[in-house]
Amino acid sequence: MKYENLLNQYKSLWQNRQLITDENTPEQVLKMTIQRELLDENAHPRVRKSLYEKFYQAIKRINESTLVAEDKEELISIHIFLMEQLRK
Structure with a gap:
């Protein structure tokens, strides 16, 4: 997956969202941000x-x-994956 692109696409949908970037990879930032959402x-x-x-x-x-x-499709897949993790 191209996480840097997905992170930019996510930011275009959810403007004004704080992203926790502290030396994290684009994948980690995207997943943490979606989880917070x-x-x-x-x-x-x-x-x-x-x-x-x-x-x-x-x-x-x-x-x-x-x-x-x-x-x-990729953003929805990440949401589904995280949703399953959070339900446990």
């Missing part, structure tokens, strides 16, 4: 949405975007 860590604890709701919203946002199909 799924756990709704960017929201105040009182208004956080469920993991499933955030997953649905993320997949819908990716699917409705103007990204090329290959990038959409």
Whole structure:
């Protein structure tokens, strides 16, 4: 996978998101950022949405975007992988 490209595509969908880059690879940054998004860590604890709701919203946002199909598929695959990890 071309994580640097996927990270740039992700940033185009979720503008104004803080990325934790501290000497991490693009793959690590992308996965940490998606995990934070799924756990709704960017929201105040009182208004956080469920993991499933955030997953649905993320997949819908990716699917409705103007990204090329290959990038959409790869981003969705990463979301599914992380969702499965978080459900354990």
